[in-house]
Amino acid sequence: MSMMVAPPGLSNVVVADTKVGDVNGDEGFYQYRQYSAIELATSRSFEEVWHLFVYGRLPDPGELAAFCAVTRALRTIPPELTSLLRTVALAGGERQLLAGLRTILSATALTRHSLPMWDSSPEQRVADALAVAAVTPTILAALHRIRSGEDPVSPRDDLSTAENWLYCLSGNEPEPRAARAIEQYLIATIDHGFNASTFTGRVIASTGADVVSAVCGAIGAFSGPLHGGAPDRALDALDEIAEVGDATTWANEQLAQRSRIMGFGHAVYRTADPRSDMLRDIAIDLGGPLAEFAVQVEKDVVAVLAEAYPDRSLYANVEFYAGVVMDRCGVPRTMFTPTFAVSRVVGWCANILEQAEDRKIIRPSARYVGPPVE
Ligand SMILES: CC(C)(COP(=O)(O)OP(=O)(O)OC[C@H]1O[C@@H](n2cnc3c(N)ncnc32)[C@H](O)[C@@H]1OP(=O)(O)O)[C@@H](O)C(=O)NCCC(=O)NCCS
Numbered sequence: 001m002s003m004m005v006a007p008p009g010l011s012n013v014v015v016a017d018t019k020v021g022d023v024n025g026d027e028g029f030y031q032y033r034q035y036s037a038i039e040l041a042t043s044r045s046f047e048e049v050w051h052l053f054v055y056g057r058l059p060d061p062g063e064l065a066a067f068c069a070v071t072r073a074l075r076t077i078p079p080e081l082t083s084l085l086r087t088v089a090l091a092g093g094e095r096q097l098l099a100g101l102r103t104i105l106s107a108t109a110l111t112r113h114s115l116p117m118w119d120s121s122p123e124q125r126v127a128d129a130l131a132v133a134a135v136t137p138t139i140l141a142a143l144h145r146i147r148s149g150e151d152p153v154s155p156r157d158d159l160s161t162a163e164n165w166l167y168c169l170s171g172n173e174p175e176p177r178a179a180r181a182i183e184q185y186l187i188a189t190i191d192h193g194f195n196a197s198t199f200t201g202r203v204i205a206s207t208g209a210d211v212v213s214a215v216c217g218a219i220g221a222f223s224g225p226l227h228g229g230a231p232d233r234a235l236d237a238l239d240e241i242a243e244v245g246d247a248t249t250w251a252n253e254q255l256a257q258r259s260r261i262m263g264f265g266h267a268v269y270r271t272a273d274p275r276s277d278m279l280r281d282i283a284i285d286l287g288g289p290l291a292e293f294a295v296q297v298e299k300d301v302v303a304v305l306a307e308a309y310p311d312r313s314l315y316a317n318v319e320f321y322a323g324v325v326m327d328r329c330g331v332p333r334t335m336f337t338p339t340f341a342v343s344r345v346v347g348w349c350a351n352i353l354e355q356a357e358d359r360k361i362i363r364p365s366a367r368y369v370g371p372p373v374e
Contacts, residue, residue, distance in 0.1 A: 003365060003367075005367065006364070009267075011267075015194065015199075015362070016194070016202065016355070016358075018194075018351070018354060019033065019056070019354065020032075020033070020053065020191060020347070020350045020351055020354055021033065021037070021191045021192075021193065021347070022193065023192055023193035023268050023269075025266070025268035025269045025270055025271075026270055026271070027271065028269055028271030028272055028273070028274050029274060030192060030193070030274065032049065032052060032053065032190065032191060033052055033053075033056060033057075035052070035058075037187075037188060037190075037191075037274075038188065038274050038275070038277075038278050040052075040187055041184045041187040041188040041278060042184065042278070044058070044187065045064075045160065045183065046160065046161045046162055046183050046186050046187050046343070047064060047067060047068050047071070047160065047161060048064060049187050049190060049346075050067070050071070050133070050161075050190075050346050051063065051064065051067045053190060053191070053346050053347065053349070053350040054126060054129065054130065054349070054350060054353070070130065071130055071133075071134045071161075072134070072155075072157040073157065074130055074131045074134035074135060075134050075135060075137070075138050075155035075157070075164070076135070076138065076154070076155060077104070077108070077135060077138055077139060077142060077152075078107075078108060078111045080111060081104060081107050081108065081111065084103075084104065084107055085104060085139070085142055085143070085146065085152070086146055088100045088103050088104060088143065089142070089143045089144075089146035089147050090146065090147065092143075092147075094147060094334045095232075095334055097140055097143050097144060097147075097334070097335075097337075097338050098219050098222065098223045098337065098338065098341060099223070100139075100143045101136065101139055101140055101143070101219060101338070101341065102216045102219050102220065104139045104143070105132060105135075105136070105139065105212050105215060105216055105219075106212060106213075106216060108131070108132070108135060108139075108212070109128075109132075109210060109211075109212035109213070112128070112131060114128050114210045114211065114212055115210060116208050116209055116210050117205060117208055117209065117210060117211060117214075117352075117356040118208025118209075118359075119208075120210075122353075122357075125211060125353055125356055126353065128210065128211040128212070129211050129349035129350075129352065129353055130349075132211055132212055132215050132345065132349065133345045133346050133349050136341065136342055136345045137155075137161065137164065137165045137168060137342045138152075138155050138168060140335070140338040140341065140342065141153065141165065141168035141169050142168070144169065144332070144334070144335055144338070145168075145169075145171075150171070152168075153167065153168045153171045155167075155168055159173075160179070160183065161183070161186065161342075162174075162179045162180070162182045162183035162186055163179045165182065165186075165339070165342055166178065166179055166182060166329065166330065166331070169330075169331065169332070169335060170330060174329070174330070177286065178286075178328075178329035178330060179329075181282050181285075181286060181325055181328070181329050182325075182326070182329050182331070182339070184278065184282060185279065185282070185322060185325055185326070185339070185343075186339070186342060186343035187343070188275045188278055188279070188318070189275065189318065189322075189340055189343045189344060190343045190344065190346045190347040191344070191346075191347030191350065191351070192347070193268065195227065195267075196221045196222070196224075196227050197218040197219070197221040197222035197227060197228065197344065197348065198218065198347065198348060198351050199221075200217045200218050200220070200221040201214045201215060201217055201218035201221075201348045201351055201352050201355075202214075202351050202352065202354075202355040202362065203217070203362045204217040204218075204352075205351075205352040205353075205355035205356050206355055206358070206360065206361050206362040207361055208356075208359075208361075211349065211352055211353075214348070214352040214355075215345060215348055215349065215352065218344075218348040218352075219341065222337075222340075222341065222344065223337075225262070226260075228337050228340050228341065228344070231263070231319040231320075231322040231323040231326065231336035231337060231340065232323060232333045232334065232336045232337060233262040233263075234262045234263030234319050234320050234322075234323045235323035235324070235327060235333060235336070236262075236333075237250075237261065237262050237263065238290070238293065238294060238297060238323070238324075241297055242293065246300075247296065247297040247300035247301055247304075248300045248303070248304055251300065251301045251304035251305070252304055255304065255305075255308050261301060261305070262319065263316060263317060263319045263320030263323070264301055264302070264305060264314055264315065264316055264317060264320065265305070265312075265314045265315075265317060266315075266317045269313075269315070269317070270313045271313060271315070272315045272316070273315060273316065273317045273318055275317075275318035275322075276315065276316045276317055276318055276320060276321055279318065279320075279321035279322055279324070279325050280294075280295065280298075280316075280321050282321075282325050283295075283321050283324045283325050283328065286325065286328045286329070287328075288328055290324055290327060290328065291324055291328065294320070294321065294324045298316045298320065301316075302314070302315055302316065322336065322340070323336055326339060
């Protein structure tokens with residue numbers, strides 16, 4: 001049988017058809033279903049866009065109310081997992097909450113007696129997908145609070161996803177401006193093409209496994225710093241630059257040490273990252289010295305990268321301003337990547353549901369380059 005050799009990293013290889021979304025890296029544009037993602041983020045609620053991902057269309061007011069009622073009722077962690085939650089929270093480090101999320105989500109799948117998608121109806125798969133996305137923020141916030149020596153806060157069903165996320169983190173109702181900024185961030189990060197975590201989730205879904213297994217695999221892929229794990233590192237970098245006092249010197253030093261500058265560059269965009277542009281506006285609107293500093297640092301670092309890689313277009317990516325916005329809205333630094341997971345789980349679920357419709361297993365090949373059999 002003849003084999004095709006894919007390029008490293010499967011770059012530019014189309015491996016599936018999808019109606020979930022698309023990214024146009026050359027034009028700096030991405031879409032959710034048939035809508036501009038940035039337009040949705042600036043004009044819609046998280047729940048409207050979540051509905052769009054699950055059912056393929058924006059809801060009318062009645063559908064939205066019903067969707068909110070269903071998903072809000074799914075926010076609570078099953079009470080039989082209370083002691084496991086505490087054990088897991090205290091076992092991990094402050095930066096290991098995604099590992100804790102995987103563990104507790106697996107346990108929730110057991111309590112729900114979730115079936116493999118191969119054996120379940122489309123309605124059951126949707127119910128499982130809504131359950132996993134709805135409970136994810138509650139689990140993450142509870143793990144964080146227990147680790148910080150505080151009791152978890154019960155989710156409230158009178159709050160939106162963004163408000164409830166900030167409420168469960170701090171125990172206080174958020175300011176409307178902060179809640180809307182976080183909501184826009186959440187919407188803008190629901191989905192982004194066939195990135196590593198989405199692809200991983202779809203590979204697992206293609207085996208007919210259950211929704212939570214596919215989501216847990218996606219979380220594992222997402223936890224790496226080259227994917228979802230950079231917004232806190234980007235803010236750490238801003239702190240370092242503030243200490244050094246000069247972004248250009250700092251960036252040149254990083255490149256001399258062959259270090260990656262977190263929050264810059266993108267595997268797909270060859271233009272500015274549209275999410276970064278939106279978040280810059282939000283950061284400037286929220287105001288404060290950190291936003292002003294970040295705008296200057298962005299200019300300096302982009303200039304250094306342009307000189308070092310004249311053939312590449314390297315700009316700030318979503319994670320650079322994500323950290324600035326989240327910091328301003330009171331999200332603790334260790335919760336930046338978990339906040340990204342709160343939204344991305346909705347995108348993973350839509351991709352997983354779509355993949356489950358196609359009953360063909362994803363099973364590529366590898367070329368053996370080791371020593372021959374002796
Ligand atoms: C996102 C990322 C993994 C994309 O990687 P990629 O597709 O391999 O990037 P490119 O092909 O555009 O890289 C071209 C060159 O620019 C360099 N480069 C890219 N991003 C860089 C960065 N942030 N800092 C320093 N150098 C960078 C690469 O090392 C590469 O150089 P090389 O050919 O000497 O190895 C990469 O830009 C990166 O590591 N960024 C920092 C981490 C980050 O912010 N992640 C969040 C992504 S949303």
